[in-house]
Amino acid sequence: MSITIEEVEHVARLARLELKADETEALAADLSKILDYVAALAELDTQGASPLSHLAVTQLPQRADVVVAPLERATALEEAPRASDGAFAVPQFVEEG
Amino acid sequence: MISARDLAERVRSGASAEHAAAAALDSIGEQAGLGAFLHVDRERALASARAIDQRRAKGEPLGALAGVPVAIKDLLATRDAPTTCASKMLTKDGRLETGWRPPYDATVIERLRAADAILIGKTNLDEFAMGSSNENSAFYPVKNPWDEARAPGGSSGGSAASVAAGLSWLALGTDTGGSIRQPAAFCGVVGMKPSHGRVSRYGLVAFASSLDVIGPFANDVADAALLFDVIAGPDPRDSTCSSEDSAECLAALPHGDVVRGLRVGIPREYFQAGLDPAVEVAVRRAADRLASAGNTLVPLSLPHTQYGVATYYLLATAEASSNLARFDGVRFGLRVEAPGADLAQLYAQSRGQGFGAEVKRRIMLGTYALSAGYYDAYYKRAQLARALILEDFRAAFEEVDVLLTPVAPTPAFRLGEKTDDPLTMYLADVYTLPASLAGLPAISLPCGMTAPERGTPALPIGCQLIAGAMQERTLFRAAYTLERLLADLELPSCPARERSRLHHFDAEGFGG
Secondary structure, three states, rough: OOOOOOHHHHHHHHHHOOOHHHHHHHHHHHHHHHHHHHHHHHHOOOOOOOOOOOOOOOOOOOOOOOOOOOOHHEEEEEEEOOOOOOOOOOOOOOOOO | OOOHOOOOOOOHHHHHHHHHHHHHHHHHHOHHHOOOEEEOEEEEEHHHHHHHHHHHHHOOOOOOOOEEEEEEEEEEEEOOOOOOOOOHEOOOOOOOOOOOOOOOHHHHHHHHHOOOEEEEEEEOOOOHOOOOOOOOOOOOOOOOOOOOOOOOOOOOOOHHHHHOOOOOEEEEEEEEEOHHHHHHHHHHHEEEEOOOEEOOOOOEEEOOOOOEEEEEOOOOOHHHHHHHHHHHHOOOOOOOOOOOOOHHHHHHOOOOOOOOEEEEEHHHHHHHOOOOHHHHHHHHHHHHHHHHHOOOEEOOOOHHHHHHHHHHHHHHHHHHHHHHHHHHOOOOOOOOOOOOOOOHHHHHHHHHHHOHHHHHHHHHHHHHHHHHOOOOHHHHHHHHHHHHHHHHHHHHHHHHOOOEOOOOOOOOOOOOOOOOOOHHHHHHHOOOHHHOOOOEEEEEEEEEOOOOEOEEOOEEEEEEEEEOOOOHHHHHHHHHHHHHHHHHHHOOHHHHHHHHHOOOOOOOOOOO
């Protein structure tokens, strides 16, 4: 399975990763090789099997229904790269008007 | 070197926790070249040890880990120390010194504090726990304390090296596909992966949620059980954590004796081409010892073992691509915001500069496997394969109590040996991935040494025991038995440990 540069760029957009040109090229080669390897799963006889997405915990816990204090707003914002008006600040992403 | 159990007992009877902490801190400083630690706060650690000594002086009872220095993999949130996951993404500017300060402690950290352990420092790892050699740390690699030209294994390489080199009595690691067991084998210590759901993951930075588990590193099986008992058990803050009471494994050990009558499965797929002959000899010797002591060896087959690597690297990367979406440059950590950048560019630039090569590779593979048109061929296919691997184990545990296998196909490999080819690195995880996919408890313990060769010292070899889901008690009892049955081999401890201050720590050493 050969992954093209265009496919790498498409997946990088989905993953919100800005890649340099040399990274894109290396990823195309690495992903092609890894996908060749994992293609072996196609030969498996999976009749009767159901997809396993997670391992069930034998007894799901229920916590007591009591109110606990949430994280303080100021504490949550302490490590924010940029904050203003008691909120995380980001570039404007909705046009006004 | 005295055990962590002895140390805690002596601190409870009046020995100085501060002296023990100082010895660990001095050893960490002397061995800084190993790269095992990312963050150590000497004054804070000494202050918490003094507080324990003061409580003892007032006659207050002390906990199970009284005064025991424990190293913490830097993937676990600690409110009084930075948490970086060995990634630039969790720093303000790419430097280790500006690491993220979590607003809370992970549940396992709370439990360590409640047991009066000393949190001695945060250990190095592969970035976001993605790697098998510790070469993927964004800051510096960890060296194997037995041979500094070799990898300590990964991703919990710093924690394994810390215990092996005598820098702490105990350490916490995390295991998603072998990240506790493989470094334990490479460094010649005991490393245990609990069952999925046995230990709360609140405050663990998530890599692959259906696989991640927190577990102990120790010098012997009983010390591993001691630390496991402290961290295991229900937690209302983690809905994936079982409400079953934890197993109290230390008390269940056959202290001073061995277990007989165990049925020990030997899966043939774990002894095929690619297994280093020295590793095979050592693991088969371990099997023979168990048999000679009155246990039964059962040859069996786990027919889907060979699909473990492909299954794991699709599922773990798919889950990682989703879990690591939270690192977006908005709420914490690194933000790259070029003038005029819009929000999508802020995300992409922050992530592009914050993540290292292996993390990007896995996010890309996982995103691809989940993307439109490929989901059925890759992600769903891997989920089906996972069901078959689980069924292999279910059938095996109808016949046996535990399985005995190698941990890794080879002893510790050289730093740089596998970094050019990610697939070669992934294939070395072949013996640890299946138990992770099935959520089973497993333990790695030393079972031999390679013969020294020119330029290479003797290196430790580990074997793996695997038990049925939530059967930690059986696992620890079997491991304790095997450890005793191998005691006459007098496996050496790491030369770095023999030089450490912890090694020379005796009753007088911390009497005050």
